[in-house]
Amino acid sequence: MWKSYLLMISVLVVSGCASSDNQQAEFDKSLYSGKPIEALTNDEPPKTEEEAISRGDAALTNNNVDLALYEYLRSMTFADAKHKDKTLYTVGRIHLAKNDYQLADRAFRAALEQNPNHTGSLEELGKLNTKQGRSDIGESYYLRAINADQLRLGGTPNMKSNNINSENVQNLLFDDNSPIHAYIGLGVLLDIEGQHQLAQTLLNRALDIKTFDVNALISIGYSYYMSEDYERARYYTNLALKQKPNDEKAINNLALIAIAHGEPRQALSIFNRHMTEPEALNSVGYFLILKGEPDEAIPYLQQAINKSPAYYAKANENLERALEMIRKERDTSKVTL
Template sequence: MWIKIKTIALTIALLSGCAASDNTDEFNNSLYAGKPIESLTNAEPPKNEEEALARGDMALANKDIDLALYEYLRSLSFAKAQYKDKTLYTVGKIHLSKPDFELAERAFKASLQENPDNVGALEELGSLYSRSGRTDEGMSYFIKAINADLIRMGATPNLSKETLSIEQISQLKYDDMSPDGAYNGLGVLYDVQGQHEIAQSLFVDAIEIDNGNMDALINLGYSYYMSQDYPKASVYTKAALKRDNNSEKALNNLALIYLAQDQVRQALNVFSRHLSMPEALNNVGYFLILQGKAEQAIPYLQQAIDKNPSYYEVANKNLERALSMVREGGSTSSITVQ
């Protein structure tokens, strides 16, 4: 799937009056992965950084990703290159779209070597490390991204893991160019740690920065679910579904909210909006088990099996687990979900 990337945004006017090439280095292919270079273009080499970037922007607009990557990397070889950190950030985003996480990480780090306060590169590294389970590094880069943005806005970059609090978050300065992804990502990490109020404050900031940030809106609802504030959880989750009524994540979260309030029929109806009936019944049983309601789960799992006895093996496994829990009063480990 194509991922939209913000390009360097240079104008064609920059190309006027081009002098002879100031290229001093050979093309560095350490950040390139794609079609053979010789097959990409027969055009004359660009005369300067601006021309190479304009070619990259045009190729990207035409969704010719390999050519765009090649032209952006060519722009880095000019002695007077001024946009290296931004170009390397764009190169990293292209690698994310492939996806090639190793080269993306390398490009974002190279961007930071050119400009340690490149907000986008810091934010993307935070996301990369968080998704790969390196949560301490992810948190560190998200905080660095927010601090770099504070510098951009002329504010004091004083955010740290040691001092972060609801009060400090409420005083953060931001605008519509601020890294809402860093606020959202940091919120997720604090939510996982059980610090829900801090997480909720960060999600609210992310939404205020970008009102279209669905992830932050869904995460805010789920955070309230985690803190057992089910009315607020329902409000924000339903608000997300008003924007996208097919969001599986929001639908699953709404079903969990209903189950937590013993509204099992409503939860089943929500699951069935995007799942087959056997899958919906199994999900109800599965999540009832997770909520410590194994006895209530049994009839739903039995119905899932009855509706698809030959295929729905997963419901059989969950039923075995539920029956075992009822007999023994044991833990909820080793549960299978599809």
Template sequence: MWIRTSAIALAVALLAGCASSNSNDDFDTSLYAGKPVESLTSAEPPKSEEEALARGDMALANKDIDLALYEYLRSLTFSNAKHKDKTLYTVGKIHQTKPDLVLAERAFKASLQENPDNVGALEELGALYSRSGRTDEGMSYFIKAINADLIRLKLTPDLTQETISTERIAKLEYDSMSPDGAYNGLGVLYDVKGEHELAQSLFVDAIEINNNNLDAIINLGYSYYMSQDYAKAMVYTKAALNRDNDNEKALNNLALVYLSQGQVRQALNVFSRHLSPPEALNNVGYFLILQGKAEQAIPYLQQAIDKNPTYYEVANKNLERALSMVRQGASGSSITIQ
């Protein structure tokens, strides 16, 4: 009788051990990169998806990134897990902060396998591919993110690269939860293609969704600069600087607007707010070259060299370029930005 009872108890213990291992230890190691997992925690394994997620949230709040990642991945092992796509999206965002873009991409794609309409994962893949030069894929994912948001709003997801237009964008519906990053990212891609009016419509939507989207405000100002609407470019660029007066991108854009209006001294003052004197002088000369004003660029480049003759090799190269253009009577329109 004792032997039989002991055998049953041993079998139950083994089964319990197997169940614990299967639900909590067999997490997807292909989505983990960090400290050895055995060094992360000595606590009992979580008993549910909710407990694992709560542990992950607490670890993330304490800036223990590896532990947070481990706990989020353990939450995925429960057969009744209900939040897999959102958890995988969070895992992707964690990998972005490391940064480990390979694992971030893998996590976002895994999120889409769980839910093809996860707006956040679609938006992040659009940004990831756009930044890496895969612009066609980036555009595709941004549009998918907007369509997935339309589904969330119970509207028809009918936006495509073939049907997108300024008029179509103006009719899109959105709310404060809509993916302003997708609108902004798509705007950048169309701005690069020279479709400035369409890009501006997308930037406006991004700002209306989230009026704290500083990138969209800066990009809208730059788009107006690119389309030679300098008055609007000035308005939006200064609006960006009112929110962040040290933003280098906005400062550079403001200087470009001043140069385009012939206000060279103001442009130099703006560059000088975040650059050393020789760098600011070189920038003025360089952008004057790009605007076909090589002769006007020469004194600024000479001043840059005078302030730092041994170090400032870039100014020397730009001066040689400007002098060559003046001799040849070149317009400067074919100069390539480095």
């Protein structure tokens, strides 16, 4: 009888362990934000990770973002969950769409805990940190994304901040799934540092990955503008506008290129595409000031003031700045004489 009792206890212990292994983890509320969970659904809980993900996909398709977020997070409570890195990446993208950058950052970093080489999360962390002024951290994530991609493609993941050069970039392996945003982001950071040729090499590689990517076209156009290659700058910016005719950044860049090329009237016409006439006139005047041509700026600023009393303050401030620059130039020339 005693042996039977011991056997029963051991069976209970074993069965208890087995049921514990099958238990789901607790729902992680730290990555959820939205409507109260109780108000989201009355459906039976999902039985598998795949079912929860499928529910999340359906909710996202129906633009029910909070329910999608809830279902995706529920998919990670299963002990045998295999897609946590991809799910956390999707969760991060949802938080980005909701402009919740803190939770997005947390989700992407959690994805990297599951898979340190998840290129999408590495790219997004690069963009997030760069956007928030932490360009050194942003650069490190972009480099990690490129290295992770080399590992995927069977290459050598050896890109570091101290060995980025045109030859190394041109030797990188790539395909249609390579992290284009990492190449663009890194190129833009190098452009800001004044390394225009290297930036253009990276941005050209981004265009190898996706020929008509608007962000890559705008970025390389601006890079050529920065390096005073205005013909190429205009060419790539116009290509971007063919893909996305109303892109304000591309329109503004095209106007800047026209001003740099000595064509302020053309710049005015370009600005007029998405600005009122007084705003366009003020913008041309402002950029002529930045170009060091205050005398050319004055007529545009005066017209802006005349056409819109409501716009007077801003244009008048720029006019005063232009006049002050001219006065200083005259004083300097008198001293030289």
